[in-house]
Amino acid sequence: SKDKLWGGRFTQPTDRFVEEFTASIQFDKRLYHQDIRGSIAHARMLGKQGIISLDDVENIVHGLQQILHQIEAGSFDFSISLEDIHMNIEARLSAAIGEAGKRLHTGRSRNDQVALDIRLYLRDEIIDICTYIDLLIDALLTQAENNLDTIMPGFTHLQTAQPILFAHHLMAYVEMFKRDRARLDDCLKRVNVMPLGSGALAGTTFPIDREYVAEQLDFPLITRNSLDAVSDRDFSLEFLADASILMMHLSRFSEELIIWSTSAFRFIELSDSFCTGSSIMPQKKNPDVPELVRGKTGRVYGNLIALLTVMKSLPLAYNKDMQEDKEPLFDTIDTVKGSLKVFADMIKDMKVYDDNMRQAAGEGFSTATDVADYLVRKGLPFRDAHEAVGNAVKYCVENEMDITELSLAEWQLFSPYFDSDIFEAITVDACIHARNVPGGTARERVWDEIVRSREAK
Ligand code: ARG
Numbered sequence: 001s002k003d004k005l006w007g008g009r010f011t012q013p014t015d016r017f018v019e020e021f022t023a024s025i026q027f028d029k030r031l032y033h034q035d036i037r038g039s040i041a042h043a044r045m046l047g048k049q050g051i052i053s054l055d056d057v058e059n060i061v062h063g064l065q066q067i068l069h070q071i072e073a074g075s076f077d078f079s080i081s082l083e084d085i086h087m088n089i090e091a092r093l094s095a096a097i098g099e100a101g102k103r104l105h106t107g108r109s110r111n112d113q114v115a116l117d118i119r120l121y122l123r124d125e126i127i128d129i130c131t132y133i134d135l136l137i138d139a140l141l142t143q144a145e146n147n148l149d150t151i152m153p154g155f156t157h158l159q160t161a162q163p164i165l166f167a168h169h170l171m172a173y174v175e176m177f178k179r180d181r182a183r184l185d186d187c188l189k190r191v192n193v194m195p196l197g198s199g200a201l202a203g204t205t206f207p208i209d210r211e212y213v214a215e216q217l218d219f220p221l222i223t224r225n226s227l228d229a230v231s232d233r234d235f236s237l238e239f240l241a242d243a244s245i246l247m248m249h250l251s252r253f254s255e256e257l258i259i260w261s262t263s264a265f266r267f268i269e270l271s272d273s274f275c276t277g278s279s280i281m282p283q284k285k286n287p288d289v290p291e292l293v294r295g296k297t298g299r300v301y302g303n304l305i306a307l308l309t310v311m312k313s314l315p316l317a318y319n320k321d322m323q324e325d326k327e328p329l330f331d332t333i334d335t336v337k338g339s340l341k342v343f344a345d346m347i348k349d350m351k352v353y354d355d356n357m358r359q360a361a362g363e364g365f366s367t368a369t370d371v372a373d374y375l376v377r378k379g380l381p382f383r384d385a386h387e388a389v390g391n392a393v394k395y396c397v398e399n400e401m402d403i404t405e406l407s408l409a410e411w412q413l414f415s416p417y418f419d420s421d422i423f424e425a426i427t428v429d430a431c432i433h434a435r436n437v438p439g440g441t442a443r444e445r446v447w448d449e450i451v452r453s454r455e456a457k
Pocket of ligand 1: 024028083084110111114318320322323324
């Protein structure tokens with residue numbers, strides 16, 4: 001136990017398996033950069049406040065920079081018996097520079113240190129994820145611009161509902177991803193708060209300067225309660241919740257891409273580089289990427305529930321349970337980044353079969369609402385119009401014909417209000433053109449939203 005930084009009060013060494021069981025170095029080593037950056041800021045503050053000598057500060061900073069190089073060169077030997085990234089680095093520093101290294105942890109605890117490291121790490125990752133969201137939005141906007149004349153059936157209950165522009169459908173996802181991005185931007189405000197100086201739980205007896213540490217690390221705010229600062233993981237939970245909603249959106253989009261690329265629909269084709277074949281069925285081209293993103297959504301929801309459950313009922317302040325915060329967080333970051341990246345590329349490469357879409361848009365009585373609206377414009381109350389068109393649809397179903405095949409005489413069986421202008425009123429183009437309200441599918445409205453979204457960036 002003498003190799004431990006906390007070995008003083010122990011007589012028995014840690015059980016070998018317990019050592020491995022309680023260690024976090026296997027996964028928290030990815031915080032090395034943040035840990036070193038935080039320690040350098042802390043050491044400089046200790047020096048400025050006269051708590052340690054400026055010579056010590058210089059040695060510490062130099063020593064930490066050496067360690068950073070070693071880790072980045074892959075020559076740093078991480079040790080399980082040193083438990084976590086914080087003690088691995090600190091022990092190595094003391095081994096390298098002696099006394100000064102042992103002064104680094106003055107006025108600090110691993111509890112405020114780990115809170116700082118996660119906040120520094122998550123802050124950069126959120127910014128990175130937002131960049132990936134922007135790339136996906138960009139790919140969607142480009143496809144939307146290219147498909148302003150592509151008409152598809154819009155669905156409710158996955159049954160043909162009304163014709164819409166394919167661009168309008170894509171722009172629905174742009175709205176979702178813009179909200180996801182806004183949520184992450186907002187989350188960032190609460191991540192971006194500096195906890196160091198909270199000590200183990202109650203603050204520290206040394207005359208530290210927390211604002212100076214915050215300044216060096218680019219934090220606009222410091223935490224205001226030491227107990228809260230070392231036991232708060234809301235900021236991670238909030239990120240996981242935002243990530244879950246984002247993945248939910250990606251999973252819905254995935255589902256649609258999968259359906260659209262079936263031979264029954266054939267609305268789109270994903271490029272070969274995002275699909276795989278079957279080892280038995282030679283004709284298969286499977287949409288693996290959207291399927292996998294749809295599947296990975298479960299992993300991210302799981303991570304949110306895992307951390308919520310870890311944090312549930314924990315008494316203040318730090319508890320070892322909280323070491324379980326990192327793997328769900330890291331896994332979510334990796335999953336979200338990977339999913340966004342692959343999606344942006346896939347959307348860019350997606351081939352659109354506009355003829356198939358247009359044909360499907362005209363089927364399934366997709367223009368029935370417009371027939372009812374037509375009658376309303378002629379003076380019939382909407383409920384009566386709905387009834388009359390319902391009867392017309394029934395007639396078409398019974399006679400195995402499409403609504404577009406009805407003659408004027410047949411139309412007039414259902415209402416005297418029908419006139420020869422009915423035919424041009426219910427083309428799919430007219431149906432789309434008529435939905436000229438803000439947020440509607442009319443071409444110029446969709447174009448307005450594309451412009452608005454491009455300008456907002
Ligand atoms: N590895 C620990 C964690 O990730 C660091 C904080 C440890 N603090 C403690 N009192 N054991 O939570």
